[in-house]
Amino acid sequence: MIFKVYYQESKTQVPVRENTQSLYLEAESQRDVRKKLLNRDYNIEMIQQLEGEHLEYEQASEHFVLEQV
Template sequence: MIFKVLYQDLASEVPVRENTHSLYIEASNERDVRFKLKDRGINIEFIQTLAGEHLAYEQQSEDFSLETV
């Protein structure tokens, strides 16, 4: 499955909408996503599963790039 992860660059940073970044990652579940990203030192705000039409919409974005971890 493909997940969209919304995060802040620093784990100590307070979530502010204007500073939120996103990345796309393939994993088996949300727990696996957190495990794969634990060494990056980022503050994960939200993890969203992408499937069907939502995934197709996100793939049309120029920012869509699947991370390999």
């Protein structure tokens, strides 16, 4: 499954919508996503599973690059 992760660069950073970044990651579950990103100092706001037309839409974007963890 492919997930889109919304995050802030630092756990100490106050979440500000304009500073939210995202990445795409292949994992088995949301728990697996968190496990894979554990060594990064990210403040994860939301993890969204992508499937069907939503996944196709995201894949058509020039910003779609699967993160290698």
